[in-house]
Amino acid sequence: MRIAAWCLAGVLAATIAVGCHKKDPRSAADAEEVTARTIYRGGTIVTVDDARPNAQAIAVRDGKIVAVGSEANVMRWRGDDTEVVDLQGRTMVPGFIDGHAHFFSFGAQAIGANLLAAPDGTVQTIDQLVEELKKFAEGPDVERTGWIFGIGYDDAVLEEGRHPTRDDLDKVSKEIPVIAVHISGHFSAVNSAGLEKIGYTASTKDPEGGVIRRRPKSREPNGVLEELAGIPVTLAVLTPATPENQTYFLTRAQEMATRFGYTTAQEGRAFAPNHAALVSFAEAGNLEIDVVSYIDYTNQEILESPWHSRNYRDRYRVGGVKITLDGSPQGRTAWRTKPYLLPPDGHGKDYAGYPAIPEDAMVGQVYATAFENGWQVLTHANGDAAIDQLIRTMRPAFDSYGPADRRPVLIHGQFVRQDQLDALAELGVMPSLFPMHTFYWGDWYEEIIGPDLAQQISPTRSAIDRGMLITSHTDAPVALPNLVNVMAATVNRTSRSGKVIGPEERLTPLEALKAVTLWGAYQHFEEETKGSIEVGKLADLVVLSDNPLTTEPMRIGEIRVIETIKGGKTVFRADSP
Numbered sequence: 001m002r003i004a005a006w007c008l009a010g011v012l013a014a015t016i017a018v019g020c021h022k023k024d025p026r027s028a029a030d031a032e033e034v035t036a037r038t039i040y041r042g043g044t045i046v047t048v049d050d051a052r053p054n055a056q057a058i059a060v061r062d063g064k065i066v067a068v069g070s071e072a073n074v075m076r077w078r079g080d081d082t083e084v085v086d087l088q089g090r091t092m093v094p095g096f097i098d099g100h101a102h103f104f105s106f107g108a109q110a111i112g113a114n115l116l117a118a119p120d121g122t123v124q125t126i127d128q129l130v131e132e133l134k135k136f137a138e139g140p141d142v143e144r145t146g147w148i149f150g151i152g153y154d155d156a157v158l159e160e161g162r163h164p165t166r167d168d169l170d171k172v173s174k175e176i177p178v179i180a181v182h183i184s185g186h187f188s189a190v191n192s193a194g195l196e197k198i199g200y201t202a203s204t205k206d207p208e209g210g211v212i213r214r215r216p217k218s219r220e221p222n223g224v225l226e227e228l229a230g231i232p233v234t235l236a237v238l239t240p241a242t243p244e245n246q247t248y249f250l251t252r253a254q255e256m257a258t259r260f261g262y263t264t265a266q267e268g269r270a271f272a273p274n275h276a277a278l279v280s281f282a283e284a285g286n287l288e289i290d291v292v293s294y295i296d297y298t299n300q301e302i303l304e305s306p307w308h309s310r311n312y313r314d315r316y317r318v319g320g321v322k323i324t325l326d327g328s329p330q331g332r333t334a335w336r337t338k339p340y341l342l343p344p345d346g347h348g349k350d351y352a353g354y355p356a357i358p359e360d361a362m363v364g365q366v367y368a369t370a371f372e373n374g375w376q377v378l379t380h381a382n383g384d385a386a387i388d389q390l391i392r393t394m395r396p397a398f399d400s401y402g403p404a405d406r407r408p409v410l411i412h413g414q415f416v417r418q419d420q421l422d423a424l425a426e427l428g429v430m431p432s433l434f435p436m437h438t439f440y441w442g443d444w445y446e447e448i449i450g451p452d453l454a455q456q457i458s459p460t461r462s463a464i465d466r467g468m469l470i471t472s473h474t475d476a477p478v479a480l481p482n483l484v485n486v487m488a489a490t491v492n493r494t495s496r497s498g499k500v501i502g503p504e505e506r507l508t509p510l511e512a513l514k515a516v517t518l519w520g521a522y523q524h525f526e527e528e529t530k531g532s533i534e535v536g537k538l539a540d541l542v543v544l545s546d547n548p549l550t551t552e553p554m555r556i557g558e559i560r561v562i563e564t565i566k567g568g569k570t571v572f573r574a575d576s577p
Contacts (some may be wrong), residue, residue, distance in 0.1 A: 035079025036061045038539075038568060041071050043087025047533040048094050048518045056563030058092075063567035068535055078312040090562055091547040093513060094532050095263025095540030096483045099432035099471025099519030100378070102185070103257065103265040103291055104274045105151075108238040109451075109477035110256045111141050112276055113150025115180060116159040120480050125159045129180060133172045144245045147237045151359045151477050154183040156330055156444040157496075161215075162345070164189045165197030180238055182217045183440075184328035188230040189223050198233050200225075209356040213346070219380065227327045227356065228318050237499040239273050246277040247286065254288060258572035260481045261561040263540035264520070264530060266486070267293040268378065268475075269322045275302055280314035288571045290315050292524055294322040294378050297366045302376060310525055315452070321523060322411075324356050325368050326386035329457075330441040332448060334383035336415060342448045353383050364393035371397040371406065376525070378431075387416050391423045398427050409523060412475070414457045415449070416485050419530050425466050428525055432471040433458040435490040437481060437528030438502065442495030455502040460490060460515075462505060471523050473513040487512040487548055488557035509549045509556065539568040 005103040022509045036059035045055040057074035059067035067074045075354045078084065108444060113136035114121045115129055124127050129150070156162045169178045169191035177194035179189075190198070202219035206212050210229030215222045225233060240246050267278065270293040280288060290312055295302045300321060302308065327333025332344050335353040343351040357363050372379040379394075381387045390410065409418070410424060410431045424431065435458040437445075445454035463470045472490050474481045490512040493501045507515070521531025529538050543563040548556050564572040 003337070006146065014154065014338055020140055030422055033317050034061075034077075036066060036077035036082050039074060039078055039082055039084045040087055040092060040541075041074070041084065043086075043089055043543075045089040045533060046091060046093045046513070046549060048514055048530065049534060055533065058533060058539075060186060060568045063539055063569070064536050065104065065533060065535055065539050066287050068533055072374070087384065087543060091544045092515040093542050093548075095530070095532065095564070096261040096516050097264045097267055097524065098374065098476070098481065098483060098516065098528075099269045099409075099473035099520050101266050101476045102269060102480055103253055103267045104270070104278065105185075105477045106236060106253035106256045106265075106481060107251070108149070108412070109151050109480075110236075110252040111144075111249065112136060112238075113148075114152060115150040116152035116183065116479070117154050120482075121152060123153060126162075126164050129153050129158075129164055129166060130171050133169070133178060133180065135515045137176070142176065142393070144235055144240055144248065144535065146393065147179055148172055149179045149181070149514070150237055151181045152183045152479075154191075154330075155187075156441060157497060163187060163224045163289050166190065166195060166221070168224060169194070177237075179234065180235055181238075181477075182328075182331060184331045185234070185326035185475075186227055186231065186331050188225050189234070190225065191223065193282070195221050195223065200229075201346075205233060208358070209354070226331075229335055230239075235271065235274075239277070242287075243280060247281060247284070250281045253288065254286075255572075257289060257481060258564045258566075259561065261483060261542040261564050261572075262289055262481065263538075263542070263564065263566045264290040264292065264482075264524065264526070265392055266319075266524075266534060267291060269324070269380075270295050270299075270318075272299050272302065275307075275318070278316055279307065279369060282314035283316065288316035288569075289566050290317075291403075292317055292319040294318070294320050294376075297321050297323045300369070303373075308375075311527075320378065321366065321370055322378045322380070323363065324380040325363065325389055326353060326356050326381060326383050329382045329412075330437070331530065333388075335385040336383040336449075337388070340448050341450055352385065353502070355386065360389065360393050363389060363397060363576060364465050367394045367397040368400065371401040371404075372409075374404070374408055376409070377408045378411050382412045382414045384415045384417050386422075387413060387420050389421065390429075394427055394429070398444075403428060407523065407525065409471075411473075416459065418459070418462060419464055421468070423511050425468055426559055430469055431463050431521065432473055432529050433460050433463070435472055435493065435505075436474065436486055437458055438493040439489045439495060440479065442493075442501035443497050445501075456505075457502065459505050460507050464507070464511065469519050470521055471514055471520045472512070483516045484544070484548070484559050486516060488553075490515065491553050491556060494554075508551070509551075533570055539565060541565040 038060045041057040056071040059077040115133040178191040213224040213228040326335035518531035521527045545560040
């Protein structure tokens with residue numbers, strides 16, 4: 001599966017575009033009348049184009065790139081009203097496109113207590129987690145949801161080596177509901193008031209695909225909620241009820257996205273309420289960047305609406321359907337064929353995680369419907385047992401409806417096996433892998449699955465060597481939506497302790513950049529308009545403090561976003577470049 005960009009070129013066409021030869025749109029008669037709105041020069045311009053990797057300058061008009069090349073040629077587009085921007089030696093790259101994230105939740109991440117560990121936060125103990133939640137409780141935003149909330153704690157990093165419980169969170173408040181969302185998004189912990197509000201008691205049964213953890217020798221909930229016992233609760237809490245608060249959250253989400261260089265963001269698992277909120281936000285003219293949603297398979301009726309399109313309306317569209325087959329590898333709810341070496345509390349030595357949807361027939365029907373209707377389908381699958389389920393249930397749909405340009409995507413695939421990559425390639429599945437895990441949980445994986453298998457997580461090089469295009473992603477708010485850090489992890493694959501996790505799976509800096517630009521555009525069926533700096537494409541651009549292709553690899557993560565430009569318009573500029 002490779003990008004093929006075919007275009008016919010006449011003998012007079014000028015070689016100024018990415019991937020093909022395009023003619024200067026000005027004729028000799030009007031060459032002096034048609035000018036650029038903006039020209040960028042004076043820095044390094046990385047086009048992400050194999051035919052023209054670098055340029056000295058680019059020109060932008062009406063939100064699109066009209067010239068790429070030498071400064072002398074591009075300056076021919078200068079007119080009296082053209083703004084010439086000096087990049088001051090900085091680096092310009094295409095706008096960032098995350099292969100998988102949850103844009104709607106960026107707002108909650110920006111607003112709530114930051115429960116992340118270093119380097120993204122300061123929470124290393126449960127006492128510190130409690131203090132961060134108390135700080136949020138003193139602020140003005142509790143009333144917007146009625147909950148004290150924070151996002152990003154990690155039991156694999158907390159000194160106590162466990163999740164916070166209702167007793168811990170009762171120290172924050174005994175009257176107001178409190179929720180702490182795990183870094184994976186697949187767990188949450190609530191206080192006693194929170195359990196009362198959602199109605200979980202000793203008599204509440206575990207939902208299918210989820211677990212309500214209990215106090216020792218008791219059925220009484222201890223506050224920790226796994227998978228489908230907690231995910232709907234988290235979504236309900238972090239989805240404000242009023243239009244005013246929805247706008248507030250989405251405005252903060254967009255501010256965070258643009259600060260990290262996003263020009264296209266993904267809402268990777270939309271349900272009816274947050275889809276409706278995004279529609280309202282878009283129709284009000286509030287979106288400054290493009291947002292594409294993938295609708296949870298339980299809300300397939302939304303794919304029959306006009307919002308399901310390859311074209312944006314007010315910068316928003318629905319791209320397809322999302323199905324989730326298992327849980328979190330670091331949380332040990334990912335479904336494996338072999339038991340975890342270190343099972344979670346309350347489980348025996350044969351524990352290997354569990355499926356989110358045990359019935360193959362239900363999963364197969366989702367794929368059959370998607371293939372029949374030409375829908376793009378994204379599948380969350382981390383454990384190899386879940387990926388086996390993907391392969392065996394998608395293959396009948398593939399056989400029935402034949403090959404086509406559907407671009408189904410495997411999301412995460414942390415424990416994907418080499419033989420499974422072969423099968424995925426046969427089915428035309430594009431992997432969106434998660435190499436940030438090598439930093440955040442590489443050391444932890446050595447404990448829970450063993451050092452040999454830990455070296456094989458997120459096998460980016462193995463996929464590319466099979467001719468597969470890949471993307472990488474943040475899964476934010478699992479971590480901050482920092483795609484520069486994703487590039488750093490993809491290139492270096494070092495853990496928190498400095499160990500190299502799977503050196504043979506490293507990518508080059510250019511490949512890592514393509515995985516969050518050009519290949520991200522391809523994943524979303526947008527490679528003709530986005531992903532590279534090319535004549536005719538949208539002027540979706542990012543200015544970086546340094547060049548990721550020439551920066552010492554271990555320092556790529558220090559690169560900062562200086563400016564984000566969407567369709568030729570600056571939507572973020574750093575206060576202190």
